Amino acid sequence: MNEILEILEKDARATPEDIAKMLKMTPQAVKKEIKRREKEGIILKYKTILNKELIHEEQGGVRALIEVRVTPKKDLGFDYLAERIYQFPEVTSCYLISGTYDLLVVVEGKNLHTVASFVAEKLSPMENVRGTSTHFILKKYKEDGDILRQPKKDKRQAISL
Amino acid sequence: MELSKLAEQIPPSGIRAFFDLVLGMKDVISLGVGEPDFVTPWNVREAAIYSLEEGYTSYTSNKGMFELRQDISRFLKHRHGLEYDPENEILVTVGVSEAFDLALRALINPRDMVLIPEPSYVSYGSLVMLCGGTPVSIRTLPANGFKISGREINAHSGKRPKALILNDPNNPTGAAYRKEELKDIAKAVEKHNLIMISDEIYSELTYDFDHTPFPCLPRMKERTIYLNGFSKSYAMTGWRIGYACGPKKIMDLMTKIHQYTIMCAPITAQMAAREALKNGERSVQEMRREYRRRREFVIAGLNDIGLSCHKPEGAFYAFPSIRRTGLSSLDFSRQLLKKEKVAVVPGTAFGPAGEGHIRISYASSLDNLKEAISRMKRFLRGKCSSN
Ligand SMILES: Cc1ncc(COP(=O)(O)O)c(C=O)c1O
Numbered sequence: 035m036n037e038i039l040e041i042l043e044k045d046a047r048a049t050p051e052d053i054a055k056m057l058k059m060t061p062q063a064v065k066k067e068i069k070r071r072e073k074e075g076i077i078l079k080y081k082t083i084l085n086k087e088l089i090h091e092e093q094g095g096v097r098a099l100i101e102v103r104v105t106p107k108k109d110l111g112f113d114y115l116a117e118r119i120y121q122f123p124e125v126t127s128c129y130l131i132s133g134t135y136d137l138l139v140v141v142e143g144k145n146l147h148t149v150a151s152f153v154a155e156k157l158s159p160m161e162n163v164r165g166t167s168t169h170f171i172l173k174k175y176k177e178d179g180d181i182l183r184q185p186k187k188d189k190r191q192a193i194s195l
Numbered sequence: 196m197e198l199s200k201l202a203e204q205i206p207p208s209g210i211r212a213f214f215d216l217v218l219g220m221k222d223v224i225s226l227g228v229g230e231p232d233f234v235t236p237w238n239v240r241e242a243a244i245y246s247l248e249e250g251y252t253s254y255t256s257n258k259g260m261f262e263l264r265q266d267i268s269r270f271l272k273h274r275h276g277l278e279y280d281p282e283n284e285i286l287v288t289v290g291v292s293e294a295f296d297l298a299l300r301a302l303i304n305p306r307d308m309v310l311i312p313e314p315s316y317v318s319y320g321s322l323v324m325l326c327g328g329t330p331v332s333i334r335t336l337p338a339n340g341f342k343i344s345g346r347e348i349n350a351h352s353g354k355r356p357k358a359l360i361l362n363d364p365n366n367p368t369g370a371a372y373r374k375e376e377l378k379d380i381a382k383a384v385e386k387h388n389l390i391m392i393s394d395e396i397y398s399e400l401t402y403d404f405d406h407t408p409f410p411c412l413p414r415m416k417e418r419t420i421y422l423n424g425f426s427k428s429y430a431m432t433g434w435r436i437g438y439a440c441g442p443k444k445i446m447d448l449m450t451k452i453h454q455y456t457i458m459c460a461p462i463t464a465q466m467a468a469r470e471a472l473k474n475g476e477r478s479v480q481e482m483r484r485e486y487r488r489r490r491e492f493v494i495a496g497l498n499d500i501g502l503s504c505h506k507p508e509g510a511f512y513a514f515p516s517i518r519r520t521g522l523s524s525l526d527f528s529r530q531l532l533k534k535e536k537v538a539v540v541p542g543t544a545f546g547p548a549g550e551g552h553i554r555i556s557y558a559s560s561l562d563n564l565k566e567a568i569s570r571m572k573r574f575l576r577g578k579c580s581s582n
Contacts, residue, residue, distance in 0.1 A: 041488070048561075052492065052561070055492045055496065056488035056491050056492045058495075188232065190228050191228070193214050193218065193225060193227035193538055194230060195210075195229050195316070195317045195366075195544060
């Protein structure tokens, strides 16, 4: 992968000036490259990774993985149905996968009830959905490469030769 | 009570008082750390845990597990085309530290001279003295990228030195030698019949060209003790494991001393080392890329704030000049610590040739490096207006 992308993927706040220093480029060249990647849609947006388990006031957010078996639509295949599903704001991820079912849909809701009713009222009744199987997430350990806990403190001696 | 005169003669690390100052202070941003900021890759830690579960808790062969020596032999062959026989030419040690000490003890007779390019890693001179030898420093200069060449060796050959210690890439200067430069050194080594002790512990951390092990040069293998380890390349400083390779005759002597003093390197660390050699390449590459970016960042930053710095080609240290402040390197480091809570190592910790410089370790997060450089900038501004 391009090194600018690699740096930004790890730290979206890395400034063009800092990246320029790291890669021995001019800040202008870095900015230009970033703009180009944004235009190409390779850089989609810049987000912050939250450890929501620690946000107490908003307690009770739940997440479920839902396996969905579908009958692909003639001519349109899976994409058509996937799009109808991922448009719901409750859906945080949606993948087409190989194996015994077809779509893996990740749904987020305030509580068990909201997720359950989303499945019962929105997802299952859809034409071409042949069946669903819902797994609630009990605890998150790691998400997209990030371990969900404060990085451990530096254990080294502050100075050594 | 009369204690060992020899031990008492060893210079106390003059730097100790400064270190205590750093260690006693809270919230310091430290660029003074001589070890990776990464933790050992998980697969390596996991292999060690597994070996404990399986009950590998015994001594091993004095030389180290044969399988590990075989892995080392294969690694050196594959990585560098370097051939060492796992049976007779490889010894697994408690870090390069032990390997280095063994090498000296196997070579040195009282009053033997040992050439040491300076600034140098702290232990070299003292350990030579502990063996009754005499360290002879060869001063290296920023103008030459802190490197020696055959010329400097020739110039110091009058005292009929026995051995030369080369640390490539270098702690503290970051200097790394290209093949051509090593060839020039090799010529002088041969001419003056020197034994080479080659400490290549940072060999996986070069950024501008491929590392050439000294014994790869023509006719050098038979007169070189090659030292390497796992501390820096695989972020395994706390495991205490390294190795020495060299001619059978020397390795036999080193093994004899090792078996009386150490018996064998810890088996858990040996197990971990095997995994590092087998499946560690990806982690090494990732760390190397990260260090390289930080190097560019730090060098640009230092030059921006007016601390001129030659470009280090290896290890994870920058060694900028602080002469324009008019301060000694110890005073500079002390004041920087007190005023801005940034810790660096005074160049004189690495011998008098380090005066006028400080060692900055970029084995630290980019955020830390950035913050430290901006604090140093403020510190320097204060220095210029008060002068
Ligand atoms: C040049 C050099 N040699 C040897 C060592 C010690 O290495 P080990 O951890 O393998 O004993 C160090 C550690 O800082 C070093 O910088």
